[in-house]
Amino acid sequence: MTPADTSGAAARTHKGTRKGTGPRRRRVGAGGGQGVPLPLLLPALLALAFLLVPLLALLVRTPWQSMPEQLTSPVVWQALRLSLVCATAATAVSLVLGVPLAWLLARTEFPGRGLVRALVTLPLVLPPVVGGVALLMALGRNGIVGQWLDQWFGISLPFTTAGVVVAEAFVAMPFLVISVEGTLRAADRRYEEAAATLGASRFTAFRRVTLPLIAPGIAAGSVLAWARALGEFGATITFAGNFPDRTQTMPLAVYLALQSDPEAAIALSVVLLAVSIAVLAGLRDRWMTAS
Numbered sequence: 607m608t609p610a611d612t613s614g615a616a617a618r619t620h621k622g623t624r625k626g627t628g629p630r631r632r633r634v635g636a637g638g639g640q641g642v643p644l645p646l647l648l649p650a651l652l653a654l655a656f657l658l659v660p661l662l663a664l665l666v667r668t669p670w671q672s673m674p675e676q677l678t679s680p681v682v683w684q685a686l687r688l689s690l691v692c693a694t695a696a697t698a699v700s701l702v703l704g705v706p707l708a709w710l711l712a713r714t715e716f717p718g719r720g721l722v723r724a725l726v727t728l729p730l731v732l733p734p735v736v737g738g739v740a741l742l743m744a745l746g747r748n749g750i751v752g753q754w755l756d757q758w759f760g761i762s763l764p765f766t767t768a769g770v771v772v773a774e775a776f777v778a779m780p781f782l783v784i785s786v787e788g789t790l791r792a793a794d795r796r797y798e799e800a801a802a803t804l805g806a807s808r809f810t811a812f813r814r815v816t817l818p819l820i821a822p823g824i825a826a827g828s829v830l831a832w833a834r835a836l837g838e839f840g841a842t843i844t845f846a847g848n849f850p851d852r853t854q855t856m857p858l859a860v861y862l863a864l865q866s867d868p869e870a871a872i873a874l875s876v877v878l879l880a881v882s883i884a885v886l887a888g889l890r891d892r893w894m895t896a897s
Contacts, residue, residue, distance in 0.1 A: 661879065668876050669869045676873035684851045685859035686877065692767065692855060693835040696774035700782045700831045705824060708786035709812065730780050737776055738844025745772065745845075769846035770853050774835035781834050782827035789823025790816070833885040837878060 669676070676682060711723055729737055745752040745763050755761040763769040797819065801811040817824075839857040846853040848862065856874055863871040 664872065664875055664879065668872050672869060673873055673876075676870050677877070679870065681850060681859065681863075682870060682874060685854050685856045685874070688767070688770070688851070688854065689836055689856040692770045692774055693832050695771045696778055696835040697782075697828055697832040699771065699775040700779040701824070701828060704779045704782040704827075704831075705786055708783045708790060709816070711783070712787045712790035726783055727780050729777050734777055734838065734840025734842075735844050738773060738841035741773060741776060741841065741845040745769075764845055765847040765849065765853060767846075767852055770842055770855060773841040773845045774838045777838050777841050778831040778835040781830040782824075785827030785830060786820060786823050789820040793819045829885055833882060836881060 677686075707726065711719065711726070732740075742764060743749050745755070747753065747756050747762055747764065752763065755763070763772055793816070797815050798811045801815045802808070806814065836855075837857055838855070839861070842853070842855060843858055843861075848854050848858045854862070856878060860871045860874045860878070863874065
């Protein structure tokens with residue numbers, strides 16, 4: 607074979623490889639090209655069914671024809687309005703107090719910071735009823751703080767609408783603090799340092815530089831806190847009671863309606879379910895990654 611024949615054969619081989627006629631590499635997925643093991647597939651499907659079947663049952667049993675009538679009844683509308691107002695107010699309280707706390711945990715060093723962080727996250731694992739009892743012991747009329755509020759200012763928080771806001775903020779604020787603290791830790795500090803070298807005070811750097819940087823984290827934490835406040839039950843009923851048009855939020859109305867008017871309870875539950883789905887949809891870009 608002449609050198610010209612050899613170069614021609616090499617060129618044809620290279621051309622065939624480019625067109626896909628040559629050897630192809632095998633694409634291997636995350637599972638290494640193997641199927642899902644049966645001992646893992648069955649429990650996974652059972653877990654999925656365990657989580658989805660109750661929600662599907664709720665939708666199946668929903669009285670869709672009478673849904674508008676149920677949602678426009680005075681009791682349901684009062685509970686819905688009160689829930690939205692109190693959840694929004696609790697989120698505002700969480701923003702005003704929680705963002706500085708998150709900054710303190712993320713940007714400063716002080717003795718006992720780990721303990722403070724653990725105490726901040728305690729309401730996440732604390733039974734809500736226990737949180738309500740703790741609020742009564744602290745802010746009740748005879749509480750260690752509440753007695754002075756009553757004597758000095760005539761303020762009594764338990765069994766009032768303000769008490770609902772306090773109870774919801776107590777259980778919802780940790781969600782915002784954790785979200786904002788994580789965003790602060792991930793943010794680049796060089797921008798704040800550059801602002802400091804230009805003469806900006808630490809508060810000015812926080813207001814003009816840090817806040818715009820962590821705005822997505824604040825938004826995500828606010829949505830989570832709002833959703834948690836909207837669904838709060840245990841601390842609210844313990845600290846604020848269950849009085850229509852004053853402290854009866856949607857979860858409390860569901861609990862009460864389930865004993866006398868199951869259709870109204872289902873209608874309210876569907877509304878809360880829709881809100882939860884909307885929250886997840888709003889946070890999908892933050893908590894979910896594309897496959």
